[in-house]
Amino acid sequence: PDFAGADEQLAGRHILVTAGPTHEPIDPVRYIANRSSGKQGFAIAAAAARAGAKVTLVAGPVHLPTPAGVDRIDVETAREMLAAVEGALPADAAIMVAAVADWRTADAAEQKLKKDGSGQPAPLSLVENPDILATLGHHARRPSLLIGFAAETQNIAEHAQAKLVRKGADWIVANDVSGDVMGGDSNSVQIVTSAGIESWAAMAKSDVATKLIEKVANAISAVAD
Ligand code: CTP
Ligand code: CA
Numbered sequence: 001p002d003f004a005g006a007d008e009q010l011a012g013r014h015i016l017v018t019a020g021p022t023h024e025p026i027d028p029v030r031y032i033a034n035r036s037s038g039k040q041g042f043a044i045a046a047a048a049a050r051a052g053a054k055v056t057l058v059a060g061p062v063h064l065p066t067p068a069g070v071d072r073i074d075v076e077t078a079r080e081m082l083a084a085v086e087g088a089l090p091a092d093a094a095i096m097v098a099a100v101a102d103w104r105t106a107d108a109a110e111q112k113l114k115k116d117g118s119g120q121p122a123p124l125s126l127v128e129n130p131d132i133l134a135t136l137g138h139h140a141r142r143p144s145l146l147i148g149f150a151a152e153t154q155n156i157a158e159h160a161q162a163k164l165v166r167k168g169a170d171w172i173v174a175n176d177v178s179g180d181v182m183g184g185d186s187n188s189v190q191i192v193t194s195a196g197i198e199s200w201a202a203m204a205k206s207d208v209a210t211k212l213i214e215k216v217a218n219a220i221s222a223v224a225d
Contacts, residue, residue, distance in 0.1 A: 009217035010053035016091035016143065017045040018098035018132065020060030022078045026124065027109040034099050038062030040149075040175075040187060041097030043209035045070045048095075051213050056088040060098055078104065078129035085132055086139075093145035093216050096133045104129050137168025145219055146170050147212075151177040160192040170194075173212065191215070 019041020023031040038059060045057040046067030055070045058081055066072045073084045078100045085094070103126040113122050133148045148169045150160045153176075160174035172192045188202040191212075200211065 008052035009221070010048060010051040010213070013053045013092040013220060014056070014090065015045075015048040015053040015216070016056050016058070016085065016088050016094040017041055017048065018058045018060075018081060018085060018094075018096045018100075019045065020062040020064075021099050022060045022081055022101045022129075023076050024078065024101045024104035024129070025076075025108040026105050027111065027113045029112050032101055032104065033061075034101060036060070036062075036099035038064050039185065040205045040208065041095075042067055043206045044095055044097060044212060047206075047209040047213040048216075051217055053092075056091070058084045058088065058098070077101075078132070082130050082132045082135060085136065089139070089141045089143070091143040092220055093147065094136055094143040095147045095149075095212075095216070096136070097149045098132070099151065100132060101129060103127065131167065133169060134167040142168075145216060147173060147216070149173045149175055151175045153178045157190060157192060157197050160190065164192055164194070 020038035021034045021036040023033050025031050042064050045055050049055045049067055049069035057070045057072045059072055059074050060081065061076060075081045075084050081098060081100065106125040106127050136142060136146055146169045148163060148167055150163050150172050152159050152174060156174045156176055160172040164172045170193065174190045174192055176188045185205055186202055187205050187208045189200050189208055191198040200208070
């Protein structure tokens with residue numbers, strides 16, 4: 001946009017962000033979850049809003065305040081997250097930071113599961129959740145810039161490269177979670193694209209967010225203007 005200042009590089013753009021875990025119910029009082037705090041995704045949504053974008057943040061269950069200028073949609077499950085994401089299209093860029101639960105129970109019990117006295121736990125049968133990033137990657141209204149995150153503990157770049165191709169994403173932000181990243185305030189990432197790999201020094205999640213949004217703004221203005 002012609003009149004956007006240096007700090008309003010994303011004015012007029014719609015950026016869609018997912019963040020946090022999903023919770024998959026087992027029964028009315030229990031669920032399957034993971035350790036995602038939502039901090040990195042919320043920081044990215046905040047940075048996009050500061051850059052002037054209209055931001056839709058689809059958030060799993062987290063204990064974080066809504067960043068200024070961000071439209072937040074709260075969801076619980078992966079299937080609710082997918083529906084909210086598709087409902088928020090079109091978007092110029094989508095950044096899928098959520099740690100979506102890979103599996104949900106085949107069918108959640110309507111009543112609380114009870115011990116039956118046999119000493120044998122009730123079997124949990126799981127089915128795979130829809131892949132939200134891959135769905136967008138092959139969507140009729142695919143955002144022109146599609147970014148995934150990948151938490152890995154080993155062979156980070158190789159796994160991220162494979163996910164880039166499989167999910168139809170433009171970039172994968174590969175995240176080394178072998179330390180205490182989950183819930184912590186700093187992050188060490190590599191940006192994997194078809195052009196190669198960019199390694200960023202470990203930095204605060206808020207700095208990863210600012211730097212990533214700068215890269216997004218540059219990429220969007222390069223393709224769209
Ligand atoms: N993702 C998604 N929907 C899922 C699973 C993952 O949208 N059901 C997205 C995440 O938000 C992230 C990217 O895919 O942007 C990579 O997530 P990750 O868990 O690393 O990938 P998986 O394909 O689930 O592979 P893995 O077996 O390593 O967990
Ligand atoms: Ca996964």
